[in-house]
Amino acid sequence: MEADEKLNKYERYKMRKCPYDFFPEIRSLDFENISDADRYYLQDFGIFNADFLEGEFTIRIRVPGGRLTARQFQSIADIVAEHDLHIILTARAGMQIHGLYGDNVLEVFDQINALEITTWQSFGDNVRNIVTDIYDGVGEHCEIEAYPIIMQMQEKILKNPRYVGMLPRRISVGVSGNRANVVSLFANDLYFALAEKEGTLGFNVYMGGKNSEIAKDANIFLLKEEVPDFFAAFVETFFIHGLRKSRWKSRLFHLLEQIGMEQFKEYVQEEYAKPFEPAGKLLLQKEKFTQSQKLKDGTYAFCYQTDFARLDVKEITEIAKYATQHDAQIRFGIDQNIYLLGLKEKTLPLNSPKESATIVACAGSEYCPFSYWSIKNETVYLPLDKINEHRLQVGFSGCAKGCGRHQHSDIGLIGLRTNNFGAAEGGARIFLGAEHSGGHSVGRMIFSMVPLEHLHSLLTLIIQMYEQSGYKDFEEYAGGVLNTYSEDFIALWLLANTQTGRAVDLKANSKIAAANEEERFKYEKDLLHENFAGVDFLELIEDNFKSVVSTVSKKLWTIEE
Numbered sequence: 025m026e027a028d029e030k031l032n033k034y035e036r037y038k039m040r041k042c043p044y045d046f047f048p049e050i051r052s053l054d055f056e057n058i059s060d061a062d063r064y065y066l067q068d069f070g071i072f073n074a075d076f077l078e079g080e081f082t083i084r085i086r087v088p089g090g091r092l093t094a095r096q097f098q099s100i101a102d103i104v105a106e107h108d109l110h111i112i113l114t115a116r117a118g119m120q121i122h123g124l125y126g127d128n129v130l131e132v133f134d135q136i137n138a139l140e141i142t143t144w145q146s147f148g149d150n151v152r153n154i155v156t157d158i159y160d161g162v163g164e165h166c167e168i169e170a171y172p173i174i175m176q177m178q179e180k181i182l183k184n185p186r187y188v189g190m191l192p193r194r195i196s197v198g199v200s201g202n203r204a205n206v207v208s209l210f211a212n213d214l215y216f217a218l219a220e221k222e223g224t225l226g227f228n229v230y231m232g233g234k235n236s237e238i239a240k241d242a243n244i245f246l247l248k249e250e251v252p253d254f255f256a257a258f259v260e261t262f263f264i265h266g267l268r269k270s271r272w273k274s275r276l277f278h279l280l281e282q283i284g285m286e287q288f289k290e291y292v293q294e295e296y297a298k299p300f301e302p303a304g305k306l307l308l309q310k311e312k313f314t315q316s317q318k319l320k321d322g323t324y325a326f327c328y329q330t331d332f333a334r335l336d337v338k339e340i341t342e343i344a345k346y347a348t349q350h351d352a353q354i355r356f357g358i359d360q361n362i363y364l365l366g367l368k369e370k371t372l373p374l375n376s377p378k379e380s381a382t383i384v385a386c387a388g389s390e391y392c393p394f395s396y397w398s399i400k401n402e403t404v405y406l407p408l409d410k411i412n413e414h415r416l417q418v419g420f421s422g423c424a425k426g427c428g429r430h431q432h433s434d435i436g437l438i439g440l441r442t443n444n445f446g447a448a449e450g451g452a453r454i455f456l457g458a459e460h461s462g463g464h465s466v467g468r469m470i471f472s473m474v475p476l477e478h479l480h481s482l483l484t485l486i487i488q489m490y491e492q493s494g495y496k497d498f499e500e501y502a503g504g505v506l507n508t509y510s511e512d513f514i515a516l517w518l519l520a521n522t523q524t525g526r527a528v529d530l531k532a533n534s535k536i537a538a539a540n541e542e543e544r545f546k547y548e549k550d551l552l553h554e555n556f557a558g559v560d561f562l563e564l565i566e567d568n569f570k571s572v573v574s575t576v577s578k579k580l581w582t583i584e585e
Contacts (some may be wrong), residue, residue, distance in 0.1 A: 031270040034149070035192075037061050037460040043068040043148075043189030053189070055081070055126030068150060068189035070143025071129060074393045081124040082391070084550040085136060086153050088178050088357035089160060089171045090117035097137050097354055101340035103135050111340075112333045112391060114574045115384055115427055116196065117356040118146060122391050144183055149191045151181045151259060155209065157202040158357040162319045162365055167218055167225050167307070168201025169250050176252040181259060192266030195259065196234075199251070200228070204311040207359050207417070210239045213276045214258060221245050228303045230252070230463065231288070232280045235426030242285060245301040245392040257295035265271050265291050278481040310461040310499065312415045313359075313382050316370040325365040328399040329378035332385045332400040333360040342374055359384055380412040385420040386427035388439075395422025397439035404514025405452075405479040410487045411435075416498055417460075420452075420543045431455055431466035434481065434498040442473050451475045456486070456514065457502045463552055468511050470518070471577070478581050485521055491531040505530050508537040512569035513548040519576045520556040528555050545569075 031039070046065040053062060056079060072082040085100070100119065104111050107131070109563050110122040124132055136143055146153060154174045161169035177197070181187050198209035199216040209215050211234060216227035224246045233239030245256055267274045267282065280288055293300060317325045328343060343362060346353050353365040361381055364372060383406070386392065388399035399422045411418055419426075419433030423440075430436030436455030445451065451474050455467030474482055495501035506514060509530065521527055536547045549565055556562065559580075564572045 030266050032274075034064055035268045037064050038149075038190055041065070042185065044183075044185040050130065055079075055129055064148075065189065067148035068145060069133070070146040071133060073148050079125055080122075081126075081129045081452060083121045083124060083129070083132060083136065083143055083429050084114070085119040085121070086142050086144065086146040087118045088154055089156050089174045089363055090158065090355075090358070091171065091541065092141060092354060094344040094352075094354055096141055097340055097347075098344035099139050100483055101337045101344065103132060104340075105337045107132060110391070111335050111359045112387060113330060113335065113362070114153075114333070115357050115358055115360060115386070115429060116157050118153045119356070120387070120391070122423065124402065142182065142213065145181070145188060148189050148473040149193055150187065150189060151178075151191070151195045151197060154178060154197045154199065155212075155358050156198065156439075157200045157204075158206075158355055158359075158363050159202060159317060159319070159325060159365075160200070160203075162321070162325070163202055163204065163419055164310075164318060164320055165204035166202045166320070168227075170201050170216075173199055173216075173248060177255045178220075180252065180256045187259060191259070191263055192268045192279075193271075193276075195256070195262065195276065201225075201227075201248070203307050203309055205308050205461050206311050206313055207357065208432055208460040208463070209358075210460060211235055211237075211429055212239055214255070215239045215250055217247070218307045219245060219304040220307055221301065221336050224304075225307075226304065227251060228306055232277045233283065234275055234277050235429055236431050236466060237277050238432075238460070240280070240285060241303060241463075242289060243300075243303045244289070247305045254292075254296055257292050257297075260295045261291045307464060310497070312497075315381065318370075319365065321366075323365070324367045324370045325363050326367055326370070326372040327357075327381055328362040328364065328372060329376040329381045331378050332383065332403060333387070334400060346372070346374060354436055379408040380418075382411065383408075383418040383420060384433070386422045388422050392422060392427075394425060395439070396441050397422055399428070399439050402439055402450070402452075402476060402495050407475045407480055407484045407487065412482060414487065414490070414498065416487070418537070432458055432460040433467065434458065434502070435486070436467045437479075439476075440473060442475070444473060445475045445578065449476075452479055454482070457498050457506045459503050460506070461499055467506070468507075468514050470511050471573075474577075475581050475583065477583065482518065482522065485518060485527055488527045489521075489529040492527065493531075504532050509531060509548060510544060510569070511571055513552075515573045516552065516569050516576070519561075519573065519580065520552060520559055522580055523559060523561075523576070524556060 043065050070084045112120050156170040196212045197214045198212040201218050215230040219228040229242040229244040230239035231242045315327045355363045371431045385399045389395040390398050399420050417433045418435045419428040419430035420437045421428035421430045438453040454471040456470050458467035459465045561576045
């Protein structure tokens with residue numbers, strides 16, 4: 025490890041005291057007056073607090089593979105009710121409990137960890153909750169059950185003194201033995217995806233994903249029994265070779281960017297101690313969300329759509345009671361919904377408050393100090409009926425950290441504050457063009473800011489253009505149309521439609537797709553003149569579209585004081 029003074033603040037904390045050794049001290053902490061170092065160490069055991077939260081704490085619960093029992097679910101509801109707390113589901117198929125304070129945080133911590141589940145390593149510089157497909161092991165498209173593999177992987181790192189809080193940065197891991205991909209796992213640092221080689225099923229390995237990047241093919245094929253040892257070698261390699269100077273450049277992505285995939289693989293192989301097999305054929309097909317799904321054994325799974333991840337005690341009690349009475353399994357999805365598996369009927373006699381199961385939203389300012397907006401309330405600005413009709417995947421994040429996976433969605437949004445549009449109090453950054461299901465590309469930023477008051481109409485226009493295109497899947501529309509044009513041109517095209525009150529759709533254009541930058545600009549400029557002749561802002565276009573996008577958006581969207 026590098027010299028102390030060259031490391032970031034959190035690495036210096038690790039050098040002074042191993043987080044595992046800190047754990048016994050939490051019993052003697054004054055939770056009304058904790059230090060920055062205390063806050064840092066507490067994250068490794070699932071307890072989160074920031075110095076500007078005025079004494080409020082959060083506890084995150086680790087739910088490997090999204091599986092827990094009805095008894096555990098009900099017990100958590102009882103704890104929440106006893107202490108008058110709030111609960112939400114996370115985008116990693118876990119749970120967060122909010123509203124804790126110094127006088128009850130340890131009591132709740134003990135109650136939760138007594139339920140044969142754990143809060144350890146759910147925050148901080150750890151391997152976070154390991155996720156998989158919601159129909160793992162039981163779905164009609166499932167070939168390899170991932171859950172036993174996940175539990176073997178977790179056993180290697182959970183409460184391991186070498187790794188508890190000691191990694192350079194967090195590691196997110198996904199494993200799926202399912203051919204059908206409803207929610208993409210390519211945003212993970214490490215992803216094991218179902219593959220086939222020479223007639224044998226196993227996994228291809230992908231590395232370096234994060235909320236703003238797609239995991240890259242590592243050209244490695246593993247049998248299912250090889251995954252846990254490879255995972256252990258991977259974690260040890262990242263522990264040894266990971267970057268620890270800049271906190272903002274310490275993810276696996278940054279290490280791969282610096283040393284390259286092949287060098288990192290060489291390091292992993294030294295720990296793995298056996299040669300790698302080249303990748304096999306990826307077995308991955310996109311499937312759209314359906315609320316009910318038939319399983320291999322002829323029973324059904326049903327999705328209970330949460331209120332954008334929020335749950336109350338009554339809901340949990342009803343779900344737990346129904347699961348117990350009907351011998352059903354409970355699973356959490358990374359889409360922040362609850363699934364009941366093993367049902368005799370296709371429907372579920374429980375009322376769900378959510379209008380769309382395909383929107384993933386971050387915790388929002390109500391629960392997260394880094395979020396600019398109460399994202400779960402700002403969804404009123406979305407055309408929920410159209411999103412639901414087309415099963416469009418929407419990711420809504422409250423800040424650039426991207427917990428809503430906005431760049432791994434059909435339509436991505438970041439809620440932000442703005443003073444660029446007069447009296448408009450807030451807005452959203454818009455991303456389009458992600459080809460996320462197959463791990464091809466993340467979304468591109470089309471608008472840096474759209475006032476919330478205009479978000480509904482703009483998204484409705486985007487969806488209307490998609491409907492007119494003839495494509496039946498938004499990712500195919502993104503790849504066939506949107507991604508052949510420049511971001512600024514798409515923005516100006518949308519603004520031209522907005523100003524004229526039209527909905528002129530874009531067409532696939534082979535000339536533009538094959539053009540260089542200079543030729544593309546000319547073709548795109550000609551398209552605007554052909555379709556929007558007489559629109560006043562066209563005369564402002566000189567050698568780029570960017571400044572015109574800024575001018576026109578302010579003209580159309582500025583709200584008077």
